[in-house]
Amino acid sequence: MTGKKHVVVLMGGWSSEREISLLSGTNVGKALETAGYRVTLLDMDRDIAFKLQEAKPDVVFNALHGTPGEDGSIQGLMDLMGICYTHSGLTASAIAIDKELTKKILTPDHIPMPTGVVVSRESLYQKDPLPRPYVLKPVNEGSSVGVAIIDKDFNDGQPIRKDQKGPWQNFKTLLAESFIKGRELTVAVMGDKALAVTELCPNNGFYDYQAKYTDGMTTHICPADIPEEIADAAMAMALKSHQLLGCRGPSRSDFRWDDEAGLQGLFLLEVNTQPGMTPLSLVPEQAKQLGIDYVGLCRMIVEEALAEPSLSQIKSQETKMAGQSG
Template identity: 65%
Template sequence: MSEPAPLHVAVLMGGWANEREVSLMSGRGIAAALRDKGYRVTAIDMGRDVAARLAEAAPDVVFNALHGVPGEDGSVQGMLDLMGLAYTHSGLATSVIAIDKQLTKQTLVPHGIPMPGGRIVKSAELFERDPLPRPYVLKPVNEGSSVGVAIVTADSNVGNPIHRDAPGPWQEFAELLAEPFIKGRELTAAVIDGTDGPRALGVTELVIAEGFYDYEHKYTEGRTEHVCPARVPPGIAALCEHYALKAHRVLGCHGTSRTDFRWDDELGEDGLFVLETNTQPGMTPLSLVPEQAKHAGIDYADLVDLLVKEALRVHRAKGQARERDAHG
């Protein structure tokens, strides 16, 4: 009796978002780990012909290693749903909500998850007046990896009000989310799904020598120290894991997610705020989910294997639900 053919995984990476290079790093690592696990792997650097390339490859499952738009905002998820393909990470509706920071607030805050206040502003308004008392944070509504984030302080070198020619996200985005700046510490907690449901992997503190945890700090070696587990009181660590799990469930995440926090340690538990939940966390050597998984006893290859198996489980469950609906 012949051996069954290995499962075929298409690793979708690259694309044209701001986070292309990070996605390529993630994708290469994932592809190598899956090959080590015995999978047949096709690596696809996503272009506009992605649907045709996936149809030609005809994989058993797609590992979505894309970051940013369109791999994280529901666009690719909708295409994969239409093609009937199993894929890792969260589905269409969850991706649409989680990539949008304002929609995320509207979804999570009613469930008791604390998030900073703030509002959407037209970038042109910033040249007339500050939307909030300084210091405040400006960030794109629909970008990941802290792309385009700016902290506007009383002594910022951008003018008061902000000069029209000053460098910043207002030059690139027509609208921005303005939030009050929360002083304190950067914390993050990852969640993974398993046979017993989702579980938190732990809490990491991100110690930055200078500035804040922006795109460059996330993906440049040596710019940020990852303290895992975070040196915080047990009650704060437990609360981070609680909020991360709750966000994962409320948003309907699958596979893995990572929730980022700011903690004003002078205020104790009242100083902990969720900033966002990332449905497509990075999988590079510097990335936080693989690091937390390793600390929890799950090596990199086992992590990607787990995500593929969870994708297949979710796909089967969707198929069974459609069958039930079809038969009343």
């Protein structure tokens, strides 16, 4: 036991994606034990700083989804504690979970994204923020939580009513985006490589939270049966977005492609810095296409994190250099 690296798998928490995080974390823990690590599973609660200090991990595998595990909060805590962890750091996490901020970072570098505007829910009861059809989604949520498509027939063409079920009942501000018709594509990135393109074909026509995590609700086609130039473009955009946002470890970029518009119909929707690791998840599926099994993928994620200098190591080195220069 003494020679094994100790990995704490951080999972659960209190976000709307808690159950998926628990499933991801349990699977990751089993895989890492198979890979030869000493593993501790931690369900995050308000005493997490104390529990991490007590556990003394060599590295934390961040299997949290949603806030505060995906928005930079837990990343900032672990940075302050000098703990090594997997996946993206504070800055990339905080930017990527904010859909409006992500647009501001990526679109100037020629990453096409749907036209969008942040609106208050009260304004939705007065008039549509964009021509129909358009999409409403929370500014800071993942996994298609709280997404609604407002088409021409919604409420007989009238503005949204307060009593109608939808994300406006749970969020004070929302992002309204032009609806991109067509097909759902996704690309995983690991390190400096885009892995593959998967087409997602949900049974109900929309790849929502239920479709993502319910077995049999969505057909995955990997690699996607699409023209080579579309696949190349999606993979290039995913890698460039990963790099522009400063992501590390695995990320997943989601796209809509209007196949009637060719290359001009390909739009990035969002970048997910904490992609799922459940049996239905897309990153393990794409890694498998490249001959990387689940255990090997988990090992790669951990080893990349261990090779990355921690914030405390960087600060220590800066202090040492400052002392030498003085």
